[in-house]
Amino acid sequence: MDSKGKQTFDFNEHQHIRYNPLKDDWVLVSPHRMKRPWAGQVEKLAEDDVPERDPTNPLCPGSRRANGIVNPEYTETFAFDNDFPALLDDCPELNDTSDDPLFRTVPARGKCRVICFHPNSNISLPLMTNAEILKVIDTWIQETIQLGLTYNWVQLFENKGAIMGCSNPHPHCQVWASSYLPNEIRIKDQMQQKYLTKHGRPLLMDYLDKELNTKERLVVENDNWAVLVPFWAVWPFETMILPKRHVQRIEDLTNEEKRDLADIMRQSLIKYDNLFETSFPYSMGWHGAPTGQYYTTDTSHWVLHASYYPPLLRSATVKKFMVGYELLAQAQRDLTPEQAAQRLRDSSDVHYKRK
Structure with a gap:
């Protein structure tokens, strides 16, 4: 309350919207909702019993992947072509000459790669040493330079945890390069x-x-x-x-x-x-x-x-x-x-x- 007894605005108590200048959009902030009880979905706790090496895990050193290729016995970062890529470079030309503004299609070409951070599955970036993380950064740079010579966009990204759709607990990220800007x-x-x-x-x-x-x-x-x-x-x-x-x-x-x-x-x-x-x-x-x-x-x-x-x-x-x-x-x-x-x-x- 102010000196006149009127309620004063508090960013940590009252709802408001904030502008994102990077994306030209707004986010609604509703801090008072943190006081509400929760009776919704409860996720499983993250698994802590991941084995260090699992011969059936396709990302481990020496494991055979779905396409029959056997991984080398790598001891640091290891990058390879994604076995199930969302983008391929050999997409045929599109013969659609329609100028209808409601039905536009453009060919999409690209390349998808996977980078394993470490040979052990039971480790993640915060448990790695600075030197090991530096190897990851150097690999990010190498992949960006190589793919960037051909493609207009190179997206480095990591999905960590099953809750974020990661289907393999081995520490890794992906690189998707595309002919277009997403x-x-x-x-x-x-x-x-x-x-x-x-x-x-x-x-x-x-x-x-x-x-x-x-x-x-x-x-x-x-x-x-x-x-x-x-x-x-x-x-x-x-x-x-x-x-x-x-x-x-x-x-x-x-x-x-x-x-x-x-x-x-x-x-x-x-x-x-x-x-x-x-x-x-x-x-x-x-x-x-x-x-x-x-x-x-x-x-x-x-x-x-x-x-x-x-x-x-x-x-x-x-x-x-x-x-x-x-x-x-x-x-x-x-x-x-x-x-x-x-x-x-x-x-x-x-x-x-x-x-």
């Missing part, structure tokens, strides 16, 4: 270009400067990187990794920036796991300037960044459902980004399995 990237490209034209600086560099000034949503930082909960975050404990230098693509990172990235990834993922003392599930991915033909165009409006979208809301077994209003109207969240950032900051720096 929807999320096309919108981010337009919005970052508009911001640079109007304000003269990249959107995410201006944004990071302001976040580092207030530190209200900052989770962890080092000399070259910051991890924060975005002001416009949709998922309960969503985070973004941003470089402190204007970097457009992951292959532009210096050796020092790569080392610091490995360290800050491990730190932030340990905080995730410690939050509910479980192997924290998420979908994550990197977005940077497009590749292929875009190497010859001005992409100075782009800033490299990674996004983590974890579904857990209240505990290791209660997740956020994106249904109903979220599907038909707009994204909605209960926990405020500031509350989420505080809880992550307060989470221990020592992994709960190693205390």
Whole structure:
């Protein structure tokens, strides 16, 4: 209440909507809903009894995959062509010459790869060493450079946990390269270009400067990187990794920036796991300037960044459902980004399995 007895607005108590300048959309924040009781679906706890090596697991060293190929006895990161790709390079030409604006089709070509992070199945990135994570980052860079010579977009992404649709517990991620710009990237490209034209600086560099000034949503930082909960975050404990230098693509990172990235990834993922003392599930991915033909165009409006979208809301077994209003109207969240950032900051720096 103010001095006149009128109720004053509190971001942590009252509903409001927040603008996402990267995607030109809004998210509804309803913090008062955190007080409601939960009687909905409860997920299974993450499995902790995954064997170190399983000869029937197609991602393990020496295992035979569905196409008959036997994996080498790899001892660090291992990348190979996806046995069941969503995109193929040998798609035939489309002979549809229709100019109907309601029925448009364009050929889609691409390549899908898989990257195994580690030879052991019972380990994840927060339990790996900085040196091992650095090997993963180097492989991300190698794949991006190689595929980026041919394709206009290279999407690095990881789905972690069965709750996020991961069908194999072995630590791995995927790389999908495409001839076209996917929807999320096309919108981010337009919005970052508009911001640079109007304000003269990249959107995410201006944004990071302001976040580092207030530190209200900052989770962890080092000399070259910051991890924060975005002001416009949709998922309960969503985070973004941003470089402190204007970097457009992951292959532009210096050796020092790569080392610091490995360290800050491990730190932030340990905080995730410690939050509910479980192997924290998420979908994550990197977005940077497009590749292929875009190497010859001005992409100075782009800033490299990674996004983590974890579904857990209240505990290791209660997740956020994106249904109903979220599907038909707009994204909605209960926990405020500031509350989420505080809880992550307060989470221990020592992994709960190693205390």
